[in-house]
Amino acid sequence: MSVLLRTSGLAKRFGGLAAVDDVSFEVQRGEIFAIIGPNGAGKTTLLNLISGLLVPTAGSVELEGRDLAGLGTAARCHRGLGRAFQVVQPFPEMTVRENVLVGAMFGKAGIGRAEAERRADEALAHVGLDRRADDDAEELTLMEEKRLEIARALATRPTVLLLDEVMAGLRPVEAREAVALVKRLRDEGLTIAFIEHVMPVVRDLADRVLVMNYGRVLTTGSYAEVTRDPRVVEAYLGADPEEATP
Amino acid sequence: MTRAASGRAFPWDAVGLIVLIAAAAVAPDVLRALFGRASVSYLSIVTNALSLAILALSWDMLARTGQLSLAHAAFYGAGAYTTALMLRHLELPMWLGIPAGGVVAVLFALLLGSMTLRLRAIYFAIATLAFAEVLKSIAHHAPTAFAGGNAGMNVAPLFRPAFVAGEMERWEVAFLRNEAYFYVYAGLLALTVLVSMALQRSRLRHAFTAIRTNEDVAGVMGVRPARMKLLAFMLSAAGVGMLGAVEAHRIGSVLPDQSFAVATTVLALVTPIFGGLYTTLGPIVGALGLSSVQELLRRVFDDGYLIGYGVVLVMTILFMPRGVVGSIGYAWRKRGSGPSRAAPSAAPGSDAAGAPTRAASDAPADDPRAEAGGDA
Numbered sequence: 001m002s003v004l005l006r007t008s009g010l011a012k013r014f015g016g017l018a019a020v021d022d023v024s025f026e027v028q029r030g031e032i033f034a035i036i037g038p039n040g041a042g043k044t045t046l047l048n049l050i051s052g053l054l055v056p057t058a059g060s061v062e063l064e065g066r067d068l069a070g071l072g073t074a075a076r077c078h079r080g081l082g083r084a085f086q087v088v089q090p091f092p093e094m095t096v097r098e099n100v101l102v103g104a105m106f107g108k109a110g111i112g113r114a115e116a117e118r119r120a121d122e123a124l125a126h127v128g129l130d131r132r133a134d135d136d137a138e139e140l141t142l143m144e145e146k147r148l149e150i151a152r153a154l155a156t157r158p159t160v161l162l163l164d165e166v167m168a169g170l171r172p173v174e175a176r177e178a179v180a181l182v183k184r185l186r187d188e189g190l191t192i193a194f195i196e197h198v199m200p201v202v203r204d205l206a207d208r209v210l211v212m213n214y215g216r217v218l219t220t221g222s223y224a225e226v227t228r229d230p231r232v233v234e235a236y237l238g239a240d241p242e243e244a245t246p
Numbered sequence: 247m248t249r250a251a252s253g254r255a256f257p258w259d260a261v262g263l264i265v266l267i268a269a270a271a272v273a274p275d276v277l278r279a280l281f282g283r284a285s286v287s288y289l290s291i292v293t294n295a296l297s298l299a300i301l302a303l304s305w306d307m308l309a310r311t312g313q314l315s316l317a318h319a320a321f322y323g324a325g326a327y328t329t330a331l332m333l334r335h336l337e338l339p340m341w342l343g344i345p346a347g348g349v350v351a352v353l354f355a356l357l358l359g360s361m362t363l364r365l366r367a368i369y370f371a372i373a374t375l376a377f378a379e380v381l382k383s384i385a386h387h388a389p390t391a392f393a394g395g396n397a398g399m400n401v402a403p404l405f406r407p408a409f410v411a412g413e414m415e416r417w418e419v420a421f422l423r424n425e426a427y428f429y430v431y432a433g434l435l436a437l438t439v440l441v442s443m444a445l446q447r448s449r450l451r452h453a454f455t456a457i458r459t460n461e462d463v464a465g466v467m468g469v470r471p472a473r474m475k476l477l478a479f480m481l482s483a484a485g486v487g488m489l490g491a492v493e494a495h496r497i498g499s500v501l502p503d504q505s506f507a508v509a510t511t512v513l514a515l516v517t518p519i520f521g522g523l524y525t526t527l528g529p530i531v532g533a534l535g536l537s538s539v540q541e542l543l544r545r546v547f548d549d550g551y552l553i554g555y556g557v558v559l560v561m562t563i564l565f566m567p568r569g570v571v572g573s574i575g576y577a578w579r580k581r582g583s584g585p586s587r588a589a590p591s592a593a594p595g596s597d598a599a600g601a602p603t604r605a606a607s608d609a610p611a612d613d614p615r616a617e618a619g620g621d622a
Contacts, residue, residue, distance in 0.1 A: 051466055072472075073465030083466045091459040094452070102456045105449045106468035113449065156468050 003065075004029040004191050005050070005160050010059035012045055019045040021215040022059070027160065032186050033193040034202045034223075037212035038235055043195045044086060046212070047162050051083045052076045063160070077107055082158025086165040086195070088145040090137035090152075097133040099148055100124055100155045107156025123155040127181060143174045150181070161185065163194035167201050179204055199227075211235070259443050259526060263436070270432040274425040283417045289424040291541055293496075296431040299533035300489045301510065302517035303438050306529045307445060308482035309518065311475050312458035314367075317358055317374035318514040320381045321351040321483040323506035325490030327385060330399045330500040331392075340402060344491045351487020352480045354381075359479035363472050366461075375511070382506035398501035401494045404430065427496050434492065435530075438485040442526040445481070454478060455524075486514075520562055522569030531571050 005027040012020040020042040027033045035043050048054040050061050052073040061068045063079055071079070091099050097120055104119040105111060111119070124130045127147040132140065140148060146166050153161055163182070167175045175198065182205055186192055196202050202209060202223060209226045211218040213235040219226055226232050273292065277285040301318065308315050328350040329343025362373050386396055393399065407422035445451060453474050456464035461471050494500050521532020539558050543551040566573040 053462055053466070072470070073462070074468050074470040077466055077468040085463065085466075089460050089463050091456055091463075093455055093459060098452060102452050102464070102469065103467040106453060106470075108468070116449075152467060 002029050003027070004063070005193065006062040007046075007050065008060050008062070010046070010049055010061065011057045012042075012049055012054055013057045018215045020049060020056075023212070023215075023217050024059075025210050025217065025220060027191060027193050028207075029191055030186070030189065031191060031207040032182065032205050033191075034206035034209045035193065035195045035212065036197070036199075036202060036209060036226075037218070041212040042215040043212055044164055045215075047083065047164055047193075047195065051081055051162060074106070077156050077158075078109055080157075080159035082107075082153035082156050082161040084146075084149040084153045084161070084163050084166060086168065088142070088149045090140065090145055090148050092136070092138040094137055095134055096129060096137050096140065096148060097121070097124065099137050100151045103152040103155035107158075119157065120155050123151040126154060126185075127151045142169055143177075146170070146178070147181075154185075158190070160191040160193060163192060165195050165197060167196060167198045175201060259446070262527070263439055263443065266439075267432075267436060270429075270436075274421075274428055278421060283415075286417055286420045286424055289421065289428055291537065293424065293428045293431050295534055295537035296428070296435050297489060297493065298513060298517055298537055299530045300431070300435050300438050300485055301514045302521070302529035302533050303435075303442055303526065304482045304485040304489075305514035306518040306523060306525070307442055308478045309515075310445070310451075310454040310458060310524050311478040312366075312461070313362075313475060313478065314371055314515065315374045315482070316371050316511050316515070317378045318482075318486055319506045319508060319510040320354060320358070320374075320378035321486040322490035322493075322510050323378075323381055323385065323500075323502075324351045324354050325487035326401075326494035326500045326505040327393065328487070329491040329494050330394075330401045333402060334399060335392075340404065340495075343495075344488050347491030348484045348488040351483040351490070355479040355483030356476060359476045363475060378506055378508075378511060382502050385500075385502035385506060394500070396502065398499050398504070400499050401497070403498060404492070404495045427492075430492055434485065434488055439526060439530070441481055441485070446526055450474070450477075458524075516559065518569070520559060520569055522571030522573070522575070525571055528569050528571040532569065535570060 003026045006025070008024050010020055010023045011018065023042075023046060025033075035046065037043055045054065049056050052068070052071060052075070063076075063081060066079070068076055068079065077083075090096075091102070094102075100120040100123050101116060104116040104123070105113070121130065121133070124133050127150050129144060129147050129151055132144060137145075137148065150161075150163070150166065166178055166182075170178060179201055182192060182194070194205070196205075206223055208220060209223050210220045211226050211229075211232050213231075218231055218235060219229050221229075274285075274289060277288050277292075281288055301322070305315060305318055325344075325347030328347040329340075332338055332343045332346060333340065358374065358377050361377075362370050365373055385393060388395065390397070403423070405423050405426040407419050407426070409416065409419045445454070453464070453469045456467065456469050457471050457474055465471050490505065494505070497504075517532040517536055518529040519532070520536055521530065522528025536555075536559075540551070540555050543554040543558075547554060562570070568576055
């Protein structure tokens with residue numbers, strides 16, 4: 001296995017608050033990497049630093065061995081970083097297909113219209129949204145919006161996909177579908193880093209887990225290892241992590 | 247359901263453009279045949295409407311990226327002063343002043359656009375307004391020998407039709423002059439419409455809409471917001487710069503307060519809002535509609551007609567928030583697909599569990615508290 005994504009000493013301070021502090025980790029090619037931690041631990045800020053929405057106070061992000069410093073969100077997307085947001089944010093004035101088409105047309109340079117439409121339809125089929133392709137994006141249900149969020153990221157043809165709490169707000173049946181989708185994506189060669197609160201989902205999906213607390217890395221390891229770690233248990237207010245989920 | 251195939255759908259926009267061009271080609275002769283001598287003033291009313299349409303459509307092209315500019319008087323004035331300064335200081339063909347006005351406006355747009363890239367909403371609007379006022383101030387205070395100062399500069403007309411005794415009546419000289427200007431404005435509008443249609447048919451339309459809706463998300467999906475916003479700025483300024491140059495010739499002078507008038511900026515934004523934003527047709531309909539309303543009211547009320555004009559504007563914005571074209575288009579789309587679209591809230595998934603997540607603050611917000619709120 002080779003390292004696909006690496007952060008070294010990554011930090012982000014907002015005034016006096018260190019939202020992310022000296023975070024270093026490596027994601028191997030082809031693995032599913034979970035980022036967990038209590039509310040306010042800095043998980044979303046970490047993803048924002050990786051995808052270029054925030055400029056780090058210190059530290060670096062490398063993708064396939066290349067430093068991404070100074071690159072904006074779009075340039076990082078072109079290099080292969082895909083991102084799905086926690087709060088789903090479709091473009092409401094567009095149809096579902098048009099939403100995905102934006103990612104297909106602009107996610108990689110030099111994609112022709114026909115090829116972009118093919119990639120968009122492929123991404124829609126992948127997440128099972130093909131039947132709603134021509135509907136307005138604002139008509140989708142929450143589950144469908146989450147699928148759209150993933151389809152848009154997939155259409156940019158990423159090498160690593162960053163998912164921010166895709167399971168939040170989903171009912172158990174829907175969450176199981178989403179888990180199956182993520183597994184399928186990995187089997188097709190995608191590397192996935194995801195933030196998740198629902199611990200059974202982390203257990204089912206993650207090859208390795210990074211635990212954050214107060215902006216810092218608490219520990220990294222397999223699901224079994226980190227859930228046995230007394231510091232992790234304490235971070236979740238003394239509760240068993242499996243029961244600390246909303 | 248036909249919108250998805252818009253790329254292959256019947257080209258209504260192209261047909262509309264051809265009809266408009268044909269109508270413009272015969273308009274002066276038709277007016278002359280119908281109204282005789284009065285056609286002289288009708289022609290200039292129609293030309294004013296075309297001028298408003300160019301201004302409004304250009305403004306709309308920038309607005310499609312979410313940048314609501316209050317700087318369009320700056321581009322208009324830059325074009326006007328460019329042609330006036332060239333006439334005064336350079337021995338060049340007069341017509342060159344029009345493209346030169348466009349080029350100078352584009353350069354100013356590039357300057358302003360790069361300064362305002364990171365500004366959003368009200369901060370962007372204030373910065374653009376200040377930019378226009380700075381240019382006006384420069385026009386006021388530049389050395390009188392160079393740019394005329396407060397008194398401005400005279401600008402020679404583009405057309406001087408000669409009176410031929412015995413072959414035409416006196417008013418026909420004015421008609422020929424107005425007719426020539428009409429065709430210049432119609433040509434400039436056609437050019438602006440072509441640029442707008444090209445934008446709407448290309449992938450840039452999606453990029454612009456994405457940036458307008460959510461710049462952060464657009465960026466993460468590979469759209470380069472800075473590049474797109476600057477491109478929109480330049481395209482928007484080009485037509486307005488040329489318009490300012492042509493208008494300087496038609497009016498016969500440039501003056502700081504007239505060339506950089508806040509009224510230009512206000513019309514540039516009110517007209518697309520009235521007609522319908524983010525389309526090619528909306529700003530044009532807005533310009534023709536507002537010009538007609540204004541002219542009708544002027545004829546009926548003489549003094550104080552602007553009060554009526556204001557009432558019409560306010561009523562339209564209150565009761566047709568999508569603008570004339572937008573409202574008609576919306577009603578048309580709602581027509582065929584009533585029930586399936588009527589109850590999206592009844593769909594599964596948007597239940598109580600989903601609501602708090604959706605109400606949470608924007609994920610990419612530049613604020614650590616956003617995460618805490620979103621995690622809840």
